[in-house]
Amino acid sequence: MSGKTLYDKLWESHLVKQRDDGTALIYIDRQLIHEVTSPQAFEGLRLTGRKPWRADANLATPDHNIPTTKAERSRGLDGIVDPVSRIQVRTLADNCRDFGITELDMNDIRQGIVHVVGPEQGATLPGMTIVCGDSHTSTHGALGALAHGIGTSEVEHVMATQCLIQKKMKNMLIRVDGKLNPGVTAKDIVLAIIGEIGTAGGTGYTIEFGGEAVRSLSMEGRMTICNMAIEAGARAGLISVDQTTIDYIKGRPMAPQGELFTKAAEFWKTLVSDADAHFDRVVVLDAADIIPQVTWGTSPEMVAPVTGVVPDPDQEKDPSRADNIRQALKYMGLKPGTAIKDIQLDVVFIGSCTNSRIEDLRAAAAVVKGRKVASSIQLAMVVPGSGLVKQQAEAEGLDKIFTDAGLEWREPGCSMCLAMNADQLPAGKHCASTSNRNFEGRQGFGGRTHLVSPAMAAAAAIHGHFVDVRDILLEPARA
Amino acid sequence: MKAFTVHTGLAMPLDRANVDTDFIIPKQFLKSIKRSGFGINLFDEHRYLDKGEPDTDNSQRPLNKDFVLNQPRYQGASVLLARENFGCGSSREHAPWALDDFGFRVLISPSFADIFFNNCFKNGILPIVLDKELVDTLFKEVNAAEGYTLTVDLPAQSITRPDGSVIHFEVDAFRKHCLLNGLDDIGLTLEDAEAIKAFENQWREKSPWYFTAA
Numbered sequence A: 001m002s003g004k005t006l007y008d009k010l011w012e013s014h015l016v017k018q019r020d021d022g023t024a025l026i027y028i029d030r031q032l033i034h035e036v037t038s039p040q041a042f043e044g045l046r047l048t049g050r051k052p053w054r055a056d057a058n059l060a061t062p063d064h065n066i067p068t069t070k071a072e073r074s075r076g077l078d079g080i081v082d083p084v085s086r087i088q089v090r091t092l093a094d095n096c097r098d099f100g101i102t103e104l105d106m107n108d109i110r111q112g113i114v115h116v117v118g119p120e121q122g123a124t125l126p127g128m129t130i131v132c133g134d135s136h137t138s139t140h141g142a143l144g145a146l147a148h149g150i151g152t153s154e155v156e157h158v159m160a161t162q163c164l165i166q167k168k169m170k171n172m173l174i175r176v177d178g179k180l181n182p183g184v185t186a187k188d189i190v191l192a193i194i195g196e197i198g199t200a201g202g203t204g205y206t207i208e209f210g211g212e213a214v215r216s217l218s219m220e221g222r223m224t225i226c227n228m229a230i231e232a233g234a235r236a237g238l239i240s241v242d243q244t245t246i247d248y249i250k251g252r253p254m255a256p257q258g259e260l261f262t263k264a265a266e267f268w269k270t271l272v273s274d275a276d277a278h279f280d281r282v283v284v285l286d287a288a289d290i291i292p293q294v295t296w297g298t299s300p301e302m303v304a305p306v307t308g309v310v311p312d313p314d315q316e317k318d319p320s321r322a323d324n325i326r327q328a329l330k331y332m333g334l335k336p337g338t339a340i341k342d343i344q345l346d347v348v349f350i351g352s353c354t355n356s357r358i359e360d361l362r363a364a365a366a367v368v369k370g371r372k373v374a375s376s377i378q379l380a381m382v383v384p385g386s387g388l389v390k391q392q393a394e395a396e397g398l399d400k401i402f403t404d405a406g407l408e409w410r411e412p413g414c415s416m417c418l419a420m421n422a423d424q425l426p427a428g429k430h431c432a433s434t435s436n437r438n439f440e441g442r443q444g445f446g447g448r449t450h451l452v453s454p455a456m457a458a459a460a461a462i463h464g465h466f467v468d469v470r471d472i473l474l475e476p477a478r479a
Numbered sequence B: 001m002k003a004f005t006v007h008t009g010l011a012m013p014l015d016r017a018n019v020d021t022d023f024i025i026p027k028q029f030l031k032s033i034k035r036s037g038f039g040i041n042l043f044d045e046h047r048y049l050d051k052g053e054p055d056t057d058n059s060q061r062p063l064n065k066d067f068v069l070n071q072p073r074y075q076g077a078s079v080l081l082a083r084e085n086f087g088c089g090s091s092r093e094h095a096p097w098a099l100d101d102f103g104f105r106v107l108i109s110p111s112f113a114d115i116f117f118n119n120c121f122k123n124g125i126l127p128i129v130l131d132k133e134l135v136d137t138l139f140k141e142v143n144a145a146e147g148y149t150l151t152v153d154l155p156a157q158s159i160t161r162p163d164g165s166v167i168h169f170e171v172d173a174f175r176k177h178c179l180l181n182g183l184d185d186i187g188l189t190l191e192d193a194e195a196i197k198a199f200e201n202q203w204r205e206k207s208p209w210y211f212t213a214a
Helices: A006-013 A039-048 A083-099 A114-121 A135-143 A152-161 A186-197 A219-227 A243-249 A258-268 A319-332 A358-368 A387-395 A398-405 A454-463 A469-474 B027-031 B094-102 B114-121 B132-144 B173-181 B185-190 B193-206
Strands: A015-018 A023-027 A030-033 A058-060 A129-132 A146-149 A163-167 A170-177 A205-210 A236-238 A281-286 A293-295 A303-305 A347-350 A379-382 A430-433 A448-451 B006-014 B079-082 B106-109 B126-129 B149-153 B158-160 B166-168
Touching: A006 A015, A006 A146, A006 A205, A006 A236, A015 B193, A023 B193, A030 A114, A030 A152, A039 A083, A039 A152, A058 A114, A083 B027, A114 A129, A114 A135, A114 A219, A114 A387, A129 A135, A129 A152, A135 A146, A135 A219, A135 A236, A135 A243, A146 A236, A152 A163, A152 B114, A152 B185, A163 B185, A170 A186, A186 A219, A186 A281, A186 A293, A186 A303, A205 A219, A219 A236, A219 A243, A219 A358, A243 A258, A347 A358, A347 A454, A358 A387, A358 A398, A358 A454, A358 A469, A387 A398, A430 A454, A454 A469, B006 B106, B006 B132, B027 B094, B079 B132, B094 B114, B106 B132, B114 B126, B114 B173
Parallel strands: A030 A058, A030 A129, A129 A146, A170 A205, A170 A281, A205 A236, A347 A379, A347 A430, A430 A448, B006 B079, B079 B106, B106 B126
Antiparallel strands: A015 A023, A023 A163, A293 A303, A293 A448, B006 B149, B149 B158, B158 B166
């Protein structure tokens, strides 16, 4: 009999009840809550007179819909200009109070994007099952937790029962062998993976990411990769636990401390796929082949290396794919054969649950330091993932580097990744964005998104068009 | 949840792969704290020529007459014929809420994104997966014949075409049971409250580090 995958182990350890019809009740250790997908779930509890099964398993923070300007934030909830947003953020606060759930509210220093806050606070631990009414919950799989996004009905279900009804997924391993070239990041790895397997390639699977290039990444890089598992169609992404994972958790406020930590860490070390585990599908990439990636279309799979060109639909043999390319190019206002480096940009967004952690900001700051944002760029903004990331960045002087270069330094939140708040990409404008989705209208009605790494976005801000960040890194150091 | 047994309705083709949940319901409408009223903004960015906002009077907005939803022959459609990977992207349940509120009861596609697929069943919508070739054929038939109506019979797991021919489809037994009876998942799960408590107790014993309060 073959060994078990990490996913098999996490599934089995949380199995409450296997039903005859193939579904199962899975126990949930942690639910993260934000303002957008929770109000209807709380309302459901109220209407049925139900209470949270375990209030202390939940942690809430507003992120999707809150303003990122100091002016609005400094006046608290009443300061939120958009009345509809204000009601939603206030509703989260009211619900958390009524149901005894801890909320890191809008101006708490620990507030931020749920997927940044969970790991940062130690609310995300290896071996946990984690859910959140947000598809990017896959992020937490980087710590060896089984984490995935759910809908609002399921948010209510988990609140009321501490369980989720699930069917076991299949196992996929994506192995990235060898070493990454300088200037190539976790974001480039995951974009290259999505380019390879497509946005539905992981549907029905839990994807474990492995191989030397993944194992060599920091926890933050691993989070970037698992974050975008959903863009490959997989609800959950995973990375086996190692010393990097355990070192990351040690000392975090909500993580176990002292002897309990030592015991937990011993258990966490078993959270790896066995050497003889069976995967239903294995995909192998060579890290040396990956170069900085840029999306040119309206789906994350529409991606090319920065040295490449926009594809020609007439060269595509599959008629339905050719149609997709035509639709995308029409929306993006791009011509086939255009060099990626010739795409002119109007806006730069550095932030989101994919790339707003301290290492992302350091990478962007290293590129813009001592330089100026190109005059053709109308808006370049940096939105840290949490209040603590912001504080750390300011302690390192990164905010000064950004503002000196002409980038705006904002308050933490989801911001222009999904543009629910005032941070919107205007119609027809091209944006170099470190976020995760380039769908039509995602960053603003008619806006044109290009997904890239933080270093690539920073380089694009300086030049006004895409450049190969590897060339910049070769330039002489600046003051 | 409302029950689903047999539904007969006009089919509407949406000939586009990878329709994401931003396409189905744009983010500005997610600020609502209610779960109804989203139908008027279904496919908003394609259905209207201008940008919609939550407080806009939609009856005054310019319609995109080329978009399939606005074509006279598809008025009253309740069966949506879709392409691969329908519902990809965000987990927002506002997407099935919008489809339901508009009046769609059945979705037919070669494939759906996992979270969206799951969310449909929680809202009385039946998503049906059929072979790509068969979906291609249905697209051709719908385009060719105005008033193309399908009858979807969940107990029999069958779709009857206008010519009387029958297509069989698969559906998960548990989901079928819940849809047929309009069952509330939470109530069902709470019937296993003892099993959940027993699991929780042994898990707490074994892994106390997961039970420190957030």
